[in-house]
Amino acid sequence: MIETTDFNKSEQYTLSIRLSTDGFSFSVFNPLANDEFSYYNRKVDESLSLTANLKQTFRELEWLELPFHRVNVLMADKRFTFIPLEFFEDEQTEIIFYHNHPKRENETVLYNILHKNNTVVLFGMDKSAYSFLRERHPDIKFYSQASPFIEFFSSKSRLGNNRKMYVYLQKDAVDVYSYERGHLLLANSFKCKSTSDCVYYLLYIWKQLGFEQERDELHLTGDLNDKELLLSELRKFIRQVFIMNPATNLDLQAITLCE
Numbered sequence: 001m002i003e004t005t006d007f008n009k010s011e012q013y014t015l016s017i018r019l020s021t022d023g024f025s026f027s028v029f030n031p032l033a034n035d036e037f038s039y040y041n042r043k044v045d046e047s048l049s050l051t052a053n054l055k056q057t058f059r060e061l062e063w064l065e066l067p068f069h070r071v072n073v074l075m076a077d078k079r080f081t082f083i084p085l086e087f088f089e090d091e092q093t094e095i096i097f098y099h100n101h102p103k104r105e106n107e108t109v110l111y112n113i114l115h116k117n118n119t120v121v122l123f124g125m126d127k128s129a130y131s132f133l134r135e136r137h138p139d140i141k142f143y144s145q146a147s148p149f150i151e152f153f154s155s156k157s158r159l160g161n162n163r164k165m166y167v168y169l170q171k172d173a174v175d176v177y178s179y180e181r182g183h184l185l186l187a188n189s190f191k192c193k194s195t196s197d198c199v200y201y202l203l204y205i206w207k208q209l210g211f212e213q214e215r216d217e218l219h220l221t222g223d224l225n226d227k228e229l230l231l232s233e234l235r236k237f238i239r240q241v242f243i244m245n246p247a248t249n250l251d252l253q254a255i256t257l258c259e
């Protein structure tokens with residue numbers, strides 16, 4: 001728990017912040033205490049802008065202003081896209097991004113280069129929120145939530161000789177990452193407001209990729225409120241369905257462990 005964290009040693013910790021429409025989540029990674037993670041979740045006021053919510057949060061949680069060894073920010077939304085590293089050119093970032101997403105005012109387009117996967121993740125970030133966070137922590141690192149997931153799942157998928165699909169469930173969306181022994185086959189995000197919608201999308205992707213019903217694996221993480229129903233429906237069609245450990249905050253751990 002954040003309440004028991006000794007912030008007198010904050011300069012040795014890593015602070016990671018997840019920003020989403022559902023709320024903000026924070027993790028503090030303490031390498032001095034057996035690589036311990038502490039978490040804090042906060043709902044946002046939907047009537048306020050992202051920046052206004054951030055300002056209010058920083059005012060109320062004074063420890064966010066402390067110096068940290070490293071500060072990461074993860075943008076958890078569907079405004080991301082990919083390009084193979086060999087085709088990436090910095091000056092083409094906005095052109096490529098807005099070819100796949102509608103343009104927004106007050107947005108800056110950022111990117112993460114994932115050398116291990118030969119992939120560049122392009123993503124949008126509110127300019128005002130970006131500037132506010134940079135003022136607080138000049139050396140802050142910004143990531144699409146997809147970036148640590150791609151790296152982390154890629155490493156996991158190399159175990160064994162079957163194909164694997166990793167699914168991150170959110171309140172109204174599902175993110176899917178599929179691999180064949182470390183090689184990324186697909187990464188995408190879909191709107192998904194019900195368990196039946198999620199089952200439909202996952203089985204459709206499974207079939208489109210030609211995954212095998214008996215041999216290949218499906219791993220779930222994220223918002224698992226309907227876990228029992230989801231598992232029972234998926235296991236009617238896929239034999240190997242698993243809940244990842246930890247089921248929650250895996251992205252906040254992955255961004256630290258994959259540095």
